[in-house]
Amino acid sequence: MTQLYLIRHGIAAERGEYTNDAERPLIEKGREKTTKVAQRLKEMGIQFEIILTSPLVRAYQTAEILQKVGLTEKVERFNPLSPDGDLLDWVKWWSNSGYNKENSCLALVGHQPDLGNWAEMLLWGRSEEKLIVKKAGIIGLSLPQQETPVGNSELFLLSSPKWLS
Amino acid sequence: MTQLYLIRHGIAAERGEYTNDAERPLIEKGREKTTKVAQRLKEMGIQFEIILTSPLVRAYQTAEILQKVGLTEKVERFNPLSPDGDLLDWVKWWSNSGYNKENSCLALVGHQPDLGNWAEMLLWGRSEEKLIVKKAGIIGLSLPQQETPVGNSELFLLSSPKWLS
Numbered sequence: 211m212t213q214l215y216l217i218r219h220g221i222a223a224e225r226g227e228y229t230n231d232a233e234r235p236l237i238e239k240g241r242e243k244t245t246k247v248a249q250r251l252k253e254m255g256i257q258f259e260i261i262l263t264s265p266l267v268r269a270y271q272t273a274e275i276l277q278k279v280g281l282t283e284k285v286e287r288f289n290p291l292s293p294d295g296d297l298l299d300w301v302k303w304w305s306n307s308g309y310n311k312e313n314s315c316l317a318l319v320g321h322q323p324d325l326g327n328w329a330e331m332l333l334w335g336r337s338e339e340k341l342i343v344k345k346a347g348i349i350g351l352s353l354p355q356q357e358t359p360v361g362n363s364e365l366f367l368l369s370s371p372k373w374l375s
Numbered sequence: 376m377t378q379l380y381l382i383r384h385g386i387a388a389e390r391g392e393y394t395n396d397a398e399r400p401l402i403e404k405g406r407e408k409t410t411k412v413a414q415r416l417k418e419m420g421i422q423f424e425i426i427l428t429s430p431l432v433r434a435y436q437t438a439e440i441l442q443k444v445g446l447t448e449k450v451e452r453f454n455p456l457s458p459d460g461d462l463l464d465w466v467k468w469w470s471n472s473g474y475n476k477e478n479s480c481l482a483l484v485g486h487q488p489d490l491g492n493w494a495e496m497l498l499w500g501r502s503e504e505k506l507i508v509k510k511a512g513i514i515g516l517s518l519p520q521q522e523t524p525v526g527n528s529e530l531f532l533l534s535s536p537k538w539l540s
Contacts, residue, residue: 254538333505340498342517342531352507366507368533373419 212304212314214332214363215251215258216325216349217276220244222268232266243371244272244346248279250374251348258282259309262300263319264291272346273319282317291320297328301359310355325349335361344370377469377479379497379528380416380423381490381514382441385409387433397431408536409437409511413444415539416513421446424474427453427465428484437511438484447482456485462493466524475520490514500526509535 221240228234236244258281263273265287273285290299300318304310318325322343329349330337343349350367353359386405393399401409423446428438430452438450455464465483469475483490492502494514508514515532518524 334499334503338499340529342529364505364507365533366535367538368530369538370531373532373534374538 211312212310212316212353212355214351214353215256215315215317215367216329216343216351217247217272217317217319218322218325218343218345218347219264219266219269219272219319220275220346222345235267236271240268240345241271241275243375244275245279246375247346247348247371248276248281251276251281252279256281256315258284258315258317260284260286261317261319262286262288262291262303264293264295264321265289266292266321269319269321276317276319288318291318291324293321293324295320295324297331297360300328304359310353312355329365331361332359332363333361333365341368342370343368346371348374376477377475377481377518377520377524379516379518380421380480380482380532381494381508381516382412382437382482382484383487383490383508383510383512384429384431384434384437384484385440385511387510400432401436405433405510406436406440408540409440410444411540412511412513412536413441413446416441416446417444421480423447423449423480423482425449425451426482426484427451427456427468429456429458429460429486430454431457431486434484434486441482441484453483456483456489458486458489460485460489462496462525465493469524475518477520494530496526497524497528498526498530506533507535508533511536513539 220236222234261282326341327337347370352364387399426447491506495502512535517529
């Protein structure tokens with residue numbers, strides 16, 4: 211099994227304050243809540259071999275906070291984590307990545323509704339937007355190594371920041 | 376929306392130590408972990424209007440711990456929460472109960488794989504045993520009032536006790 215954590219970016223500046231949506235940064239409250247979640251993950255002994263993140267500023271800044279707290283040494287931008295990205299691009303990446311080993315632990319930082327949709331696809335092979343994922347919220351999935359993870363993964367965690375503080 | 380928490384009983388005496396499986400009680404470690412989860416729920420400000428529990432000893436004792444911590448004033452045994460019970464019996468009970476109001480908060484204490492199956496039925500209308508629910512673990516669902524909850528509910532929490540301690 212590979213443990214895959216899907217982490218939604220923290221609270222960002224309002225839409226409209228920036229002409230380019232991709233440039234909206236985290237606001238202070240978003241940094242604080244994200245830091246608390248990151249610290250909780252660290253206390254739980256979690257270490258990510260790599261964090262892939264949406265290239266959008268609010269997501270990349272979220273990944274940087276996770277890195278700063280010591281959860282990973284490696285953060286990389288991954289375009290399919292942008293809004294409306296395709297899970298299958300990630301599955302292809304993962305299959306060829308060397309991170310699909312027994313006991314691998316990885317994280318993806320991105321957006322809603324995409325992260326919830328990706329999780330539902332991994333669990334049931336289809337998505338119906340039934341997972342509530344708050345900003346800086348987390349989904350934890352166990353992925354099999356020997357078969358496609360789509361429709362064959364299991365859910366062990368879904369939480370908003372308030373339960374993790 | 377009604378908030379419905381599904382809570383699995385804590386760690387119980389091993390199978391085989393009791394000729395009647397229904398009589399297996401919680402062991403000390405099970406009481407401790409369940410108490411920590413109950414205290415966390417209390418800290419989060421949660422109050423259940425009623426806890427329905429499987430009549431099996433390990434489940435009823437779990438519900439008693441939740442009550443003792445102050446999470447509810449009302450615990451009732453509910454036979455469909457026994458192993459292999461039918462979710463639709465609970466749906467029928469709920470529809471006629473007066474607890475299907477806006478902002479109702481209820482809990483069910485029971486067994487695996489039934490609780491996970493019930494949750495999947497509420498979310499997607501079918502169950503594939505993709506939810507990992509540890510002993511004293513919790514599932515949190517939002518149920519609609521105006522339509523059947525089967526296939527129309529949302530998931531806001533799934534956690535093992537270690538994340539809640």
